[in-house]
Amino acid sequence: MNKTLALLDCLAQLKEAQSCADALLSDIVAGAVRANKGRGGALDRGTLRAFRAALRTASSHSDQVEMILAEFDSLQTVMPLGHRQFPQIATGA
16 A cells, blocks of 8 residues: 555544544543532443543554654655656667
8 A cells, every 4th residue: 555545544543533532531521520510420431431442543543653654754764855866868879
């Protein structure tokens, strides 16, 4: 797979996982506020598990993005932009 496409795919998945974690955290905080005011029960364990899973997923995608970017960086070190060697065209002179 093309590294640029892989990077874009990982970034999209990372954004999705972060959005999911944000929504779940919002639910957790709202539940905690209700419980603190005596209007709700204990926090839902399922929501907490889903939040942890979303954080793990985001972390995994973040690691993948870092690896792809490191590959881009290593390619730049080996063959910097603007300094790439192109085959010389032989002139019949």
